[in-house]
Amino acid sequence: MSFLYTAVAFLLALGPLIIFHELGHYWVARACGVKVLRFSVGMGKVVWSRRFGRDQTEWAISALPLGGYVQFLDSRDPETAPKDEKDRGRDFVRQSVWKRIAIVAAGPIANFLLAIALFAALFMHGLEEPGTKLRPMASNTPAYAAGLRGGDSIVAVNGEPVAGWSDLRWQVTHMAVDKVDARFEVRAANGSQYAATIPASAMKEPGPESDAMAALGLDVWIGMPLVENAVDGGAGARAGLRKGDTVLGADGKPFAHAADFVQAVRAAPGRTLQLQVRRGEQTLTLPLTPARDAKGQGLASVQLAPAIERVTVQSGPVDALVKGARRTWEMTLLTFKMIGKIVTGQASLKNITGPIAIADYAGQTARMGLATFLGFIAVVSVSLGVMNLLPIPVLDGGHLLYYSLEVLTGRPLPERVHALAQRAGVALLFMLMALAIFNDLSQRL
Structure with missing residues (x-):
């Protein structure tokens, strides 16, 4: 059932993006007077089709559900060459180079416009997310060395205000990719303001196996351990823990947040901990002897209530549209920078992920709610636009490269060179x- 859910989420995420991309080509081709023969969702053998419109364009669904294409009237291919003299002016090849550039570029541009619209809609709707209050960090982390402390809240990074945790993560990721110092403006737990700087040398490249935030010691505040439920017969229930209890510390050592309680329990399988617990107006001492789990760690069988402080980030229509455009632009630049680092060997090839990773993330975000899922679709839309702009033959970027050379030289690329480039591009x-x-597989096995 989980696999089916993930598969459906993957198709719902990627399918509309591919259709929108191809519609970009279709709309601009029609506007430029080019005759469209077929609009296919999917690749390979056509399994269903219908013809519509003055030109009797074939709208088709093909066997392979990944990708799609728009087939134009094109004299280079005997199957799609004009059969009627009156259609010769609608041949794709006979269009000016600028029209051909517009038609090819329209696909990626459609993906960027869709991303802007989705981001803007999310900013207008308002997103509830964790605030920027920090969890206490280990003393050997770059964040601690810079002077950041648990309970403090970050209000800006390099002069850019951050309203929530996603904004903070986005700015830190930028700093890590660009290898620049991260200057934080911070509001301390006591209300005072101070600045802290983490040097570029401490930044780690984000990727499938590394988290730029975690590498710095930055994690979201999760509050004190508040008992939601103590499982009957479990170590917590035997110790006397009840719903609503707040665990203040163990063996005389106070807890700063819920993770301290989890760590203390895991480190003490079979050993009794004297818990200091607040219950209403009382402070009690309860003996907890964690059981030993399959990994040899302590287990209390206690469910803690979520204690993350949350904020709602919301913008007006104009501001949301500006933010959506800016987020799309920044994400596009960031993606190109990461690709450049991979090509030059500055970043690992492990950062290249494929459909399995996309399907996995699609399933995860779909379970988190519609807003999170739409945010994921916006990110994938940007990635799809960037990927198609890469100067690889057979992709839109490869064709744009051909036409750019035609603009510079005044003549089209020779057919022999074009054919060789296409074969190399496919390989x-x-x-x-x-x-x-x-x-994808190595990171999941």
Whole structure:
């Protein structure tokens, strides 16, 4: 059932993005006077089709559910070449180079516009997310060395205000990719303000196996351990813990947040801990002897209530649209920078992920709610737009490269060179897909 849920979420995320991308090509081609022969969702053999409109364009669903294409009237291919003299002016090849550039670029641009619209809608709707209050960090982390402390809240990074945890993560990720110092403006727990700087040398590249925030010691505040439920017969219930109890500390050592309680329990299998517990107006001492789990760690069989402080980030229509455009632009630049680092060897090839990773994230975000899922779709839409702009033959970026050379030289690329480039592009694309799937599988096995 979980696999089916993930598969459906994957198709709902990727399918509309591919359709919107191809619609970009379709709309601009029609506006430029090019005749569209087929609009296909999916690749390979056509399994269903219907013809509509003055041109009797074939709208089709093909066997392979990944990808899609728009087929134009094109004299380079005998199957799609004009059969009627009156259609010759609607041949894609006969259009000016600028029209061809517009038609090819329209697909990625459609993905960027969709991302802007989705981000703007989310900003207008308002997103409830964790605030920027920090969990106490270990003394050997860059965050602690910079002067940051648990209970303090970050209000800006390098002059950019941050309203919630996602804003903070986004800014820190930028700093890590750009390898620049991160200057934090901080509001301390006592209300005072101070500044802290983490040097670029302490930043780690974000990726499938590394988290830029965690590497710095930055994690969201989760509050004190508040008991939601003590499982009958479990160590917590035998110790006398009840719903509503707040665990203040163990063996005379106070807890700063819920993670301290979890760590104390895991470190004490079979050993009795003297818990200091607040129950209403009383402070009690309860003996907790954690059981030993399959990994040899302590287990209290206690469910803690969520204690993350949350904020609602919301914007007006104009501000939301500006924020959506800005987020899309920044994410596009960030993606290109990461690709550049991979190409130059500054970042690991393990950062290249494929459909399995996308499906996994689609399933996870779908379970978190519609807003989170739409945010994920917006991110994938940006990635799809960027990927198609890469100067690889067979992709939109490869065709844009051909037409750019035509603008510079005044003549189209020779057919022989074009054919060789297409074959090389297909081979490169298959190698990248194989690498992406290998990375997906190796990170999940």
